[in-house]
Amino acid sequence: MDKLPMALDQNCSGASEDFPSLLRRKGLRQTPLDGPIAGGHQPFVPTESTTILAFKFSAGVLVAGDRRATAGNTVVYDRADKVLEIDRHSIMAIAGVPATAWEMARVLEHSFQYFRRTQLQEMRVDGKVRALSKLLRDNFGFVMQGMGMVVPIFATYDFDTNSGGRLYFYDAMGAQFEVTDYAATGSGSPAVRGILHYANNWSDKPLQRLSEDEAVTIALRALDTAAESDTATGGVDRSGKIYPLIKIVSHDGIATLPEQKVASIFNETVA
Amino acid sequence: MIEEPYRWVEAIANRREYIETQLAAGSPIAALGYGEGILFLTLGQARQKLFEIYDRIAMGAIGHPGDIERLRMAAIELASTEGFTRSAADVSLRRLAHYSLSPVMKSAFEQVYGPPFLARLLFAEIGAQPENDLFLRVEYDGAIATNGATAAQRSQDFAVLSGTRQSTELMESFRKSEHAADASLEKALNTALDAWSIGHMSLGKEDVNALPERTAFAQHRQEQVGANSIEAAVLERKGAGAIRYRLLSEKEARDLIGD
Numbered sequence: 061m062d063k064l065p066m067a068l069d070q071n072c073s074g075a076s077e078d079f080p081s082l083l084r085r086k087g088l089r090q091t092p093l094d095g096p097i098a099g100g101h102q103p104f105v106p107t108e109s110t111t112i113l114a115f116k117f118s119a120g121v122l123v124a125g126d127r128r129a130t131a132g133n134t135v136v137y138d139r140a141d142k143v144l145e146i147d148r149h150s151i152m153a154i155a156g157v158p159a160t161a162w163e164m165a166r167v168l169e170h171s172f173q174y175f176r177r178t179q180l181q182e183m184r185v186d187g188k189v190r191a192l193s194k195l196l197r198d199n200f201g202f203v204m205q206g207m208g209m210v211v212p213i214f215a216t217y218d219f220d221t222n223s224g225g226r227l228y229f230y231d232a233m234g235a236q237f238e239v240t241d242y243a244a245t246g247s248g249s250p251a252v253r254g255i256l257h258y259a260n261n262w263s264d265k266p267l268q269r270l271s272e273d274e275a276v277t278i279a280l281r282a283l284d285t286a287a288e289s290d291t292a293t294g295g296v297d298r299s300g301k302i303y304p305l306i307k308i309v310s311h312d313g314i315a316t317l318p319e320q321k322v323a324s325i326f327n328e329t330v331a
Numbered sequence: 332m333i334e335e336p337y338r339w340v341e342a343i344a345n346r347r348e349y350i351e352t353q354l355a356a357g358s359p360i361a362a363l364g365y366g367e368g369i370l371f372l373t374l375g376q377a378r379q380k381l382f383e384i385y386d387r388i389a390m391g392a393i394g395h396p397g398d399i400e401r402l403r404m405a406a407i408e409l410a411s412t413e414g415f416t417r418s419a420a421d422v423s424l425r426r427l428a429h430y431s432l433s434p435v436m437k438s439a440f441e442q443v444y445g446p447p448f449l450a451r452l453l454f455a456e457i458g459a460q461p462e463n464d465l466f467l468r469v470e471y472d473g474a475i476a477t478n479g480a481t482a483a484q485r486s487q488d489f490a491v492l493s494g495t496r497q498s499t500e501l502m503e504s505f506r507k508s509e510h511a512a513d514a515s516l517e518k519a520l521n522t523a524l525d526a527w528s529i530g531h532m533s534l535g536k537e538d539v540n541a542l543p544e545r546t547a548f549a550q551h552r553q554e555q556v557g558a559n560s561i562e563a564a565v566l567e568r569k570g571a572g573a574i575r576y577r578l579l580s581e582k583e584a585r586d587l588i589g590d
Contacts (some may be wrong), residue, residue: 079415082408088416148572170415173574177383177407313571 079171080195089167091198105132106207109140109161110246111286111293112153114213114227115256115267117275120310121215121225123151124279126248126287127302128294129158138294143305147172148313149217150188155246156210156232160202164195164210185218189228189236196234203232211245215309225309241267248286248293255282272308276317277329279306284330296326342443350471353449357393357494359502359530362455364464364488364512365519368567368575369455372523374531374559381564383576385410385422387457389566391492394450394471402432402450419573424456424465428475437473447471453492457566457575461512466490488512493530497539502530505542517587520563524588528552556590 083089112125125142128135143153144165152168154161171191175183183191192214202208214228214236228236229243237243241260244252259278260267270278280296283304287295296303303326306317360373360380371381371391382390384406392399409431414422432452440447448471456465466478468490478487489510491502505526514522528548533539543551563579579587 079411082412083415086412088412166415170411174407174411177385177411178404180379180382 078191078194079174080167080198082174083167091201106157107131107136107159108156108209108292109142109158110155111244111248111252111283111290112142112155112213112246113242113244113249113252113256113279113282114151114153114215115242115260115275115278116225116227116240117267117270117272119272119275120217120308121151121227122275122279122306122308123153123213123215124283124304124306125153126283126294126304127297128292130292133291138297138300138302141305143307145307145314146188149219149309151215151307151309151314152192153213153215154210155212155249157208160199160208161210161212164192164199164212167195168192182219184220185216185226188216189214189226193230193234193236196230196232200233213243213245217309217311224311244282246293248283248290251286251289252282255285273325276306276322276325280304280322280326280330296330298331339443343441346440346443346447347472350447350449351495354394354451354471355494356534357451357492359491359493359498359527359534360391360393360453361491361502361506361523361526361530362389362391362453362466362489363506363510363519363523363526364461365514365516366512367516367569368565369457369464369466369488370516370519370523371453371455371564371566372520372527373562374524374527374555375562376559379562381562381578383564383574383578384427384454385414386419386573387566387575388422388424388427389455389564389576391453392450393492393494394448398448398450399452402436402448402452405435406432424454424467428454428467428469432469433473433475435473436469436471440472451492453490455490455566457568459568461488461568464488468492491526491530494534498530498533501533501539501542502526505529508542516565520584520587523563524552524556524561525549528555531555556588561585 107129109129114121114123123143127139129137129140143151146152146169152165168191172183199208209232211232212230216226218226227243228238229245230236242256284295287293303319303322306322308315358373358375362369362371371389373380378396380391382403384390406427409427410422436448439445450471452469454467458464468476478490489506491499493499493502509522528551532543532548532551560581561584563584565577566575
């Protein structure tokens with residue numbers, strides 16, 4: 061019998077196979093497991109992007125990223141989007157190589173939907189967190205070849221256990237770490253962590269009790285501070301009027317703060 | 332058998348009869364356009380019969396659960412890989428049905444030593460404008476019926492699926508007389524329930540050519556709504572995100588029809 065143009069002879073439940081495996085079966089996704097990439101050892105300076113941060117506040121989880129992408133000493137792009145919506149309640153923010161990160165975000169987005177459509181139920185938070193972990197692990201071969209390093213933050217809202225916003229950061233090998241208060245990754249992250257730690261412990265109130273405007277203020281101050289010492293972090297471009305991208309995950313879904321609002325809070329409390 | 336064409340034709344005819352008998356009890360499914368999108372509706376007791384295939388594509392099916400599942404998985408796989416490698420906008424119901432599902436279903440049907448698909452599928456894809464909506468029915472033998480406009484016919488914003496041809500035709504003729512394109516969801520649910528009742532009443536009866544009296548199908552509807560669960564889903568034309576498919580909860584559907 062002729063080979064059917066689609067996989068009708070496969071295990072139908074879809075449970076044995078996740079979306080990345082489907083892509084591999086169809087030859088649509090290459091990973092280092094398939095062998096080394098030609099030219100991987102030649103001098104190559106990949107485009108990278110930094111810095112991202114996230115913390116829980118009174119209304120949910122705030123995720124913010126500066127807009128700069130660099131390659132070595134060169135600023136490649138000043139309007140990069142590093143805070144990516146994966147589904148109605150999940151955000152992946154990325155520090156590292158955007159080419160890899162955007163592809164990962166795309167696979168992840170389709171993974172969640174593929175699971176929901178085939179299995180007729182939403183993927184649990186633990187499953188989503190693990191899915192990103194597996195993508196990072198698949199990518200580790202590229203990292204060892206000196207390119208394609210991605211260090212993401214994942215923020216989502218947990219309806220399963222009713223525990224509200226959940227926040228994770230990862231290392232390049234795919235280990236996931238859940239945090240209770242805040243996370244920051246990328247080259248500007250040491251400064252950001254310092255500020256968030258200070259704000260959380262010794263300011264008027266801890267991060268979790270901040271209002272939205274107060275939370276945005278802290279996020280902008282942290283990114284501006286990171287940009288002060290880290291050339292790879294864009295911070296706020298005062299002349300070009302380019303502001304960090306800020307999104308909030310809450311029970312109602314994901315809200316992107318309008319640039320105007322970010323600008324007015326910046327002018328009032330940071331500039 | 333290849334050398335004996337007559338026997339092949341006979342085998343196909345037997346097979347068609349067998350499949351029609353198997354499908355004859357299938358609970359009808361109605362899909363219709365309304366003011367804000369497309370509504371899918373059916374009543375049933377156990378098994379889910381309405382499914383999300385991709386951002387803008389929904390499917391309803393009757394038949395053997397195993398066969399429905401294989402076709403559903405194939406459709407989701409195709410749509411998902413297409414949407415991933417190209418873009419969500421490149422996923423097209425017309426291509427999915429004509430180039431992938433239909434040929435496979437036809438060849439399974441005609442290879443008389445292998446099993447056919449005991450399933451009948453109803454798809455809808457929501458477009459940017461109502462005139463871009465596509466309704467499409469794929470039969471177990473790969474035959475496709477669409478609402479598409481041709482020189483001879485205007486495009487219709489509804490489609491139905493049922494166990495028998497008679498039931499399907501009665502539902503269609505009811506829908507033609509009752510339907511308003513800009514109806515509210517509430518109105519659309521009521522029309523769909525009436526259409527479902529008319530289709531369901533005629534199952535198992537022979538030679539019912541005329542639509543039943545309103546009181547007769549209203550009573551049938553009331554009995555069935557009481558005894559079954561309502562399964563309804565919508566494809567919404569204006570949504571915040573890319574995904575336009577939304578399953579209505581039982582409560583939401585019953586609140587809307589005032590049950």
